[in-house]
Amino acid sequence: MPSVLPDGDPVPASGELPPSALAGLGSRPFGFYVHVPYCASRCGYCDFNTYTAEELGPGVSRRDYAGTVAEEIRLARRVLGDAALPVETVFFGGGTPTLLPAADLVRVLREIDKEFGLRPGAEVTTEANPESVDQAYLEALREGGFTRVSFGMQSAREHVLTVLDRRHTPGRAARAVREARAAGFDHINLDLIYGTPGESDDDWRASLEAALAAEPDHVSAYSLIVEDGTRLAARIRRGELPMPDEDVAADRYLIAERALAAAGLSWYEVSNWARDDEARCRHNLLYWTGGDWWGAGPGAHSHVGGTRWWNVKHPAAYAGRLAAGTSPGHAREELxxxxxxxxxxxxxxxxxxxxxxxxxxxxxxxxxxxxxxxxxxxxxxxxxxxxxxxxxxxxxxxxxxxxxx
Missing domain, CATH: 1.10.10 (Arc Repressor Mutant, subunit A)
Structure with missing residues (x-):
């Protein structure tokens, strides 16, 4: 969810889509993405549309967020009409969705089910910072219909986490996986990042070993990208840290492939490995194979039938649009x-x-x-x-x- 929104054509106040977008609606897989823009602190490499409490300032309350998103879900139903659109996947991303109470995430999921209906066996995922959940929280999500959780582990080495400005402690991600298993989750992902300045091959191997020891059924491993405007980019520009090296990143990818394959995880997308077909992230596959999805939340992107649009960035502007009965869409394009x-x-x-x-x-x-x-x-x-x-x-x-x- 990039923080800088592209230009595009205006979105009608009603959110109405062109006839070409609605043609064939229901013949393609349909999913929901729910963006939760709150973070306890901002990671130095992150360029997503996220906000800490200090950045939001007064007048923007997390307590109201679930209700605001529910308004957009109802708008989605009006815009998409009466077509049967059973939802195959729901993905809560951020930010840190699990900074909201579990009951709020479940409330949003129930609103999606009420308006559209969840297809039997639907995949429902939330991202989570390992420090933002405990077993009771995870049990509440599982009881509320969530089927999958994705933990942002990034690294098992403290000095690497420090460079990334990650606040969780080494080892916490593995404990969170065990808690998720105990709560009844069969599908658990760990996100890793390689190529961080100061990370060695041995550091990366240690992160892979720690991740695999937790026995997730899915691992995502991404090369660190230095985004303009981030704290990490500023530190590199000042010469405090070296720019990540592409050859080093390639070597780390090969290390990852060997370790993950040896542990029984197979690649199914360049940066994603799964234990079996059931463990693959169906929501991401919907993106990658041309499905339709509605993105709810500030800055969220949507795609229906070749029309792509994106919401206004700031949570206050987003809430204001919906309170006024108008679409939060910032701009759109017809592909x-x-x-x-x-x-x-x-x-x-x-x-x-x-x-x-x-x-x-x-x-x-x-x-x-x-x-x-x-x-x-x-x-x-x-x-x-x-x-x-x-x-x-x-x-x-x-x-x-x-x-x-």
């Missing part, structure tokens, strides 16, 4: 067929299922042949008509996508 084709290649090529060669333009198929010769694509998959990345191809995925689009 062209070419836009959608390019995005499809960008996203699906990163998946273990790959992309069908027959649906690529002739120039892109020529580029695929070169990539095959360079060892970036799986030979057997290519013979079967799909472009699927090899391990080396995963390291060069962004460059390959540029060649194909």
């Amino acid at each position: 062209t067929d070419d836009d959608r084709a390019v995005e499809r290649v960008m996203l699906e090529l990163r998946l273990v299922s790959g992309f069908p060669l027959a649906e690529l333009a002739p120039r892109a198929r020529t580029a695929c042949a070169r990539a095959l010769a360079d060892g970036l694509l799986e030979v057997d998959a290519f013979k079967a008509g799909r472009a699927v990345l090899t391990l080396r191809g995963r390291l060069l995925a962004d460059a390959l996508v540029r060649d194909l689009t």
Whole structure:
């Protein structure tokens, strides 16, 4: 949820979508993203639309937030009309959703169920800072219908967490996983970050070992990206910290692949590994495979039928729009067929299922042949008509996508 919103066309006060967006509604998977913008403190690398209590100032209360989001869910139902849209996935992200009481998150989930209906077996995920939950909190979420929790572990080394400005203590994430298991969660993710200035290969191996010892069924591992405007970027600019090195990041990725594969987790997206198909994050797969979703909350992005829009950033402006009975949408864009084709290649090529060669333009198929010769694509998959990345191809995925689009 980037903090800087792009430009776009105005969103009608009613939130009404163009007819092209509503065409085929219900034929594609549908999900909800709920953005909770509150954080106890701001991590130095974070560029998301988040706020601490000091940044929000007076007049913005967390106590009212669940009710405000419920208003947007009701708006979503009016905008999308009477089409049957059983919700397949719900994802609470942030920020730190678990800074709100568990009852508030459950209230929002129940509003989604009331207005749209949750499909039987729907996946319902919340992100959580390991320090922001305990077993009783997790039990309340599980009883309220949540099926999956994603903990921001990032690292097992204290000096790495310090550089990232993470406030939780090493070891807490593993205990949180055990508490989630005891609360009845079958699906648990740990988020890791590699390439932090000052992190060594041994530090990264220790983080992987600690994560795997907790026995999550899903691990996400991301290379640290230095975003403009963050505290980390300022420290690097002043020379206090070195810029992360791309070659080091590649080495760390290879270390991760070896460790995770040895532990029985298989990659299904370049930065995501799962124990089995059931453990894969279905909400992210909905994003990556062209589904529809409504993003509720300040700064949240939505996509329905080729129309993408994003809400106003600040929680006060967001609440004010909804209190006035108008859409919180800041701007929107209608994607062209070419836009959608390019995005499809960008996203699906990163998946273990790959992309069908027959649906690529002739120039892109020529580029695929070169990539095959360079060892970036799986030979057997290519013979079967799909472009699927090899391990080396995963390291060069962004460059390959540029060649194909």
